[in-house]
Amino acid sequence: MKRSALYSSSRAGAPPQPAQDRAPIATAGDVRKRRWLRAINPSDPRLLWAVIGLLAASTLASLLALGGQIPQALTQKDIDGAVLKTLETVQLPSKAAQAYEAIAPSVVRVTGFDTDKKSGELVQRSVGTGVVIVDKGIILTNLHVVQGATVIRIEFADGLQTTASVTGAQPENDLAVLQAHKIPDDLTAATMRSTADLAPGDEVLAVGFPFGIGPSASAGVVSGLQRAFRSPEGQHEMRNLIQFDAAANPGNSGGPLVTMDGQVVGIVTAIYNPSQQRTFIGIGFAVPIENAASAVGLSPF
DSSP: OEEEEEEOOTTOOOOOGGGSSSSOOOOHHHHHHHHHHHHTTTTTTHHHHHHHHHHHHHHHHHHHHTTTOOOOOHHHHHHHHHHHHHHHHOOOOOOOHHHHHHHGEEEEEEEEEETTTTOOEEEEEEEEEEEEEEEETTTEEEHHHTTTTTTEEEEEESSEOOOOOEEEGGGGGGGEEEEEEOOOOOOOOOOBBBBBTTOOTOOOEEEEEEEGGGGGEEEEEEEEEEEEOOOOTOOOOEEEEEEOOOOOTOOTOOOOEETTTTTTEEEEEEOOOOTTSSSSSSSSEEEEEEHHHHTTTTOOO
């Protein structure tokens, strides 16, 4: 199929040029040169390879003229050796450290206050943890951390402090949904991950404020799934919990349980201790994130 011309150097029917405006008569050499140039097709791949060949030959000639050595082609052995050398000399962060770095911007400190009847001042009554699940300032925490509090105060990862309101609750799973009244400009929401493929032995990280200290991170593994736990007061029993052995103490409540890629699989809700002491003995429980997300009407999976 004939292609339409993109442009033309002359106009059809144009009058002949006056003698003084005509180009000088071409010589035989000029004619041969123009025929050679017209014979070259810029889109011909042979032209590209010819140019590459000329450049390679020119580079090689320059190296030899300067007494340089021709570089050898890299082999797989060379590449493997370079990687091993890098691993020997560069200290890479651990998986737990990478998980913490991923989740830390979304972890908040949650403090509940009561009003003192005599002085009218606010008195701290509880401290726990929360995790931002929507970047508009929607936070998940434990209901027992904020229930009955006169004032709820949030501290974000960047240090911003603000108050918050309870906008939803799921008492059967000890969950509360908070809305922060102010949020940082660059607030980051946590990434949630389905627990469908979670298995005992999977590594996890618990991040929170144990006894108000933190944010603190502790690593462990999933110890079991579909566990049941009855509160020490015996008020209700929670089911379908994730059991884990990463250290958790009072103050971790409401914090995220994350995988080594920093994705949230649960909300820390309770620790088990037969002596009724509020200290960790190696058994913690978290509400699966599917249940937790449903508390705010989210269905991420």
